[in-house]
Amino acid sequence: IGLGDIKMNWMLVEQGVNPSSDYFVRPYLAASNVHRFNLASLPAPETVIDGAHLVFVRYLTPQWQRWVEQHRSRLGRLVFFMDDDLFDAAAQVGLPLRYRWKLYRLARRHQAWFRRMGAELWVSTDWLAAKYQDWQPKVLAPQSPYTESALQQTFFYHGSASHMQEIRWLLPVVEEVLQREPGFSFELIGNLEIRKIFSHLPRVHVLQPMSWSAYQALVSRPGRSIGLAPLLPSIFNQARSATKFFDITQAGAVGIYADHPVYQATVKHQHNGLLLPMDQARWAEAVLQLGHDNALRAQLLTA
Numbered sequence: 001i002g003l004g005d006i007k008m009n010w011m012l013v014e015q016g017v018n019p020s021s022d023y024f025v026r027p028y029l030a031a032s033n034v035h036r037f038n039l040a041s042l043p044a045p046e047t048v049i050d051g052a053h054l055v056f057v058r059y060l061t062p063q064w065q066r067w068v069e070q071h072r073s074r075l076g077r078l079v080f081f082m083d084d085d086l087f088d089a090a091a092q093v094g095l096p097l098r099y100r101w102k103l104y105r106l107a108r109r110h111q112a113w114f115r116r117m118g119a120e121l122w123v124s125t126d127w128l129a130a131k132y133q134d135w136q137p138k139v140l141a142p143q144s145p146y147t148e149s150a151l152q153q154t155f156f157y158h159g160s161a162s163h164m165q166e167i168r169w170l171l172p173v174v175e176e177v178l179q180r181e182p183g184f185s186f187e188l189i190g191n192l193e194i195r196k197i198f199s200h201l202p203r204v205h206v207l208q209p210m211s212w213s214a215y216q217a218l219v220s221r222p223g224r225s226i227g228l229a230p231l232l233p234s235i236f237n238q239a240r241s242a243t244k245f246f247d248i249t250q251a252g253a254v255g256i257y258a259d260h261p262v263y264q265a266t267v268k269h270q271h272n273g274l275l276l277p278m279d280q281a282r283w284a285e286a287v288l289q290l291g292h293d294n295a296l297r298a299q300l301l302t303a
Contacts, residue, residue, distance in 0.1 A: 007045040009052040011075075013064060015039045015106075019085050021057050022145035024124055029055075039106075042067050048074065055079040055122070058086065059106035065113060072117070078097070080114050081140070083124035085131070087111045155226035156187040157221070158247060160209070167194060168232045169280070174229075178203055178286035184291060187224070197222045219251040225297065226290050227251060230278060231258035242266040245273070254300045256286050272303040 008034050011263050014021050016039075026034060035052070037043050040274040053076040054068065060080070068078065086107035092100050114121070129137045151253055155177070159166055167190065174186045178201055185203040186230040188194065189210070198204045209219065227248030231237050240262045248255040255273040257263040269275040273288070276282050290297055 008076075009049045010034050010052045011037055011043070011048070011052050012057065013037045013039055013054065014057040015059050018057065019145070020081070022082060023142040024140040025055060025081050025122070027143035028122075028140045039040070039064065040156075041191065048076050051076050053077040053079065055081055057081050058083070060110045060113075061106065068117070078114075078117055078119040079122055080119050081122040081124075083127070085128060087132070096243075135293075142148065148178055150183040152185045153183060153225045154185050154187050154223055155228060155287050155291070156224055156251070156253070157228040157230070158187075158189050158215075158244070160189070160237075161191065164194075164230050165234070169230055169232060170228065170283075171197060171280070173199070173280050173283045173287070174204065175201060176281075177287050180284075181288055184287070199260070216250075219247050222252055224251040224253045226287055227253040227255045228283070228287075229255055229257040229263065230283070231260045231262055232278060237262070248273075249301070252301065254290060254297045256283060256290070268303075270300070272300055274300075 008031075008245075011028050012021060012025060012029070012034050014036065014086075017036075021036075030068070035047070035049070039061060042063060048071065051074070056079070058081065068075070072078075086103055089100075089104070089108060093102055095103075115135075121132060121135040122140055123132065123137045124140060124141060124142065129139045138155070157167070157170055167188065170188075177184050178186065182203075185205065185261075186201075187205045187207065188198070189207045191209065195206045198206060207218075227244070229244040229248065231240065237260075242257075242263050245255060245257070245263070245266050256268065257267045257273055257275050259269075259275040259277050263275060267275050268274040274286055276286060
């Protein structure tokens with residue numbers, strides 16, 4: 001391999017996947033081998049490549065500080081990137097106190113350490129470059145992180161808090177679909193408890209509960225493909241009606257409904273929706289099949 005064919009290795013340390021990395025740092029390092037590390041944990045020794053360069057995105061912890069000091073001789077360049085004025089307390093006046101404390105704890109108090117360690121400074125704007133010109137910073141231009149993103153299909157469940165059993169029942173369905181199909185997103189309405197239930201999953205959007213008029217406007221906006229209407233057997237659920245059929249249809253979506261007397265009078269299986277037994281594997285498979293069959297969805301929606 002010629003020297004020109006050898007890519008540089010970069011360790012990118014960030015507080016989870018975040019827009020600062022994706023808009024600025026990753027595009028700039030696109031020609032390099034980038035190894036992403038979470039700010040919350042230190043790397044295993046075998047994951048560190050001798051001579052690798054190290055860039056911290058926005059934040060630093062004392063644990064990483066000590067790690068860098070311990071391994072400095074093995075590392076190449078040391079860089080700090082910021083896309084806000086993280087080093088000047090005066091610039092942060094008016095921000096929420098909790099956020100100002102975070103900026104102090106994870107950024108501002110480490111400025112002297114970065115300078116002492118001979119770190120480079122990368123910034124997002126000419127304004128920041130001018131303010132910290134004595135550091136001779138490099139300005140990174142933002143680039144779109146969406147160039148390779150697939151258009152998302154949204155499947156949804158808009159049950160209220162009285163449907164908590166159904167929401168919990170849907171969790172493995174959503175897990176299966178999102179794991180198998182990166183082009184799918186899931187939407188539901190819920191409180192903080194529901195957010196926590198789904199917080200480990202990517203591409204899940206939990207909307208705040210809203211008024212009836214706001215909800216009518218929500219489902220009248222395009223962008224949803226498949227609506228879910230599970231219903232577990234209970235005395236309370238016996239009194240339900242098939243109103244979700246109209247919500248799902250208004251959303252421009254095709255419904256998957258519980259094969260339950262509540263829906264059997266309105267939904268004809270494979271004519272204007274799907275009626276399925278409450279089997280989580282079958283529901284996940286049906287979401288995937290419907291999502292990949294545009295013609296079938298159009299046919300069912302028309303009916």
